[in-house]
Amino acid sequence: xxxxxxxxxxxxxxxxxxxxxxxxxxxxxxxxxxxxxxxxxxxxxxxxxxxxxxxxxxxxxxxxxxxxxxxxxxxxxxxxxxxxxxxxxxxxxxxxxxxxxxxxxxxxxxxxxxxxxxxxxxxxxxxxxxxxxxxxxxxxxxxxxxxxxxxxxxxxxxxxxxxxxxxxxxxxxxxxxxxxxxxxxxxxxxxxxxxxxxxxxxxxxxxxxxxxxxxxxxxxxxxxxxxxxxxxxxxxxxxxxxxxxxxxxxxxxxxxxxxxxx
Numbered sequence: 485x486x487x488x489x490x491x492x493x494x495x496x497x498x499x500x501x502x503x504x505x506x507x508x509x510x511x512x513x514x515x516x517x518x519x520x521x522x523x524x525x526x527x528x529x530x531x532x533x534x535x536x537x538x539x540x541x542x543x544x545x546x547x548x549x550x551x552x553x554x555x556x557x558x559x560x561x562x563x564x565x566x567x568x569x570x571x572x573x574x575x576x577x578x579x580x581x582x583x584x585x586x587x588x589x590x591x592x593x594x595x596x597x598x599x600x601x602x603x604x605x606x607x608x609x610x611x612x613x614x615x616x617x618x619x620x621x622x623x624x625x626x627x628x629x630x631x632x633x634x635x636x637x638x639x640x641x642x643x644x645x646x647x648x649x650x651x652x653x654x655x656x657x658x659x660x661x662x663x664x665x666x667x668x669x670x671x672x673x674x675x676x677x678x679x680x681x682x683x684x685x686x687x688x689x690x691x692x693x694x695x696x697x698x699x700x701x702x703x704x705x706x707x708x709x710x711x712x713x714x715x716x717x718x719x720x721x722x723x724x725x726x727x728x729x730x731x732x733x734x735x736x737x738x739x740x741x742x743x744x745x746x
Contacts, residue, residue: 500520507705592640596647604651625671
């Protein structure tokens with residue numbers, strides 16, 4: 485891949501930790517001007533400072549994806565700082581657990597408002613600047629949970645991630661007129677800060693369900709996003725890229741057991 489992301493302005497929501505932080509680091513490492521967006525300035529600045537200490541270009545910003553006015557103000561500030569917005573990585577998301585019996589309307593709305601409506605508000609805010617870019621890119625962080633698989637306690641999360649993909653496909657038709665592409669990365673089990681505290685036994689059980697026998701890294705997702713943001717991916721839009729180490733391939737446990745080592 486050529487270095488087509490160099491000097492591009494990249495806005496990343498939910499960028500202070502986990503997958504978002506990995507995306508921010510990889511884009512910055514490839515020469516992009518990275519807007520690290522989080523709900524709290526302290527966490528956003530901590531991430532941006534780490535990136536700058538590595539010799540790359542990043543600046544912290546505050547934004548709440550569930551609030552349209554907040555996102556409009558954020559996009560304007562980022563565009564003024566970096567001279568525009570070329571790439572939006574709509575990564576912000578939450579995943580609180582709630583069973584069907586205990587789930588309330590507030591539980592549902594909180595997840596949908598952040599994960600699904602937040603994707604809409606982030607895109608709406610960035611759209612005027614993406615339209616002015618030489619070519620615009622939108623990359624959504626969805627999930628295998630919801631569109632492909634299920635997980636007990638995450639029915640609202642799964643619904644929000646499936647909603648992102650339905651939104652993306654119709655949005656692709658409208659955005660194509662402006663030479664803007666929109667695609668989604670669908671992570672499987674990724675080793676983030678939240679998982680590291682669950683203990684080695686839990687992590688080993690998770691890894692055992694993956695044909696490649698390891699959890700994914702945030703860099704695995706970031707490199708997929710980097711490709712979709714590149715000039716070379718300019719004829720790809722409205723598509724999904726599953727990054728899960730083959731987790732969704734086996735049809736049952738016996739299929740996993742048939743794997744042999746060469």
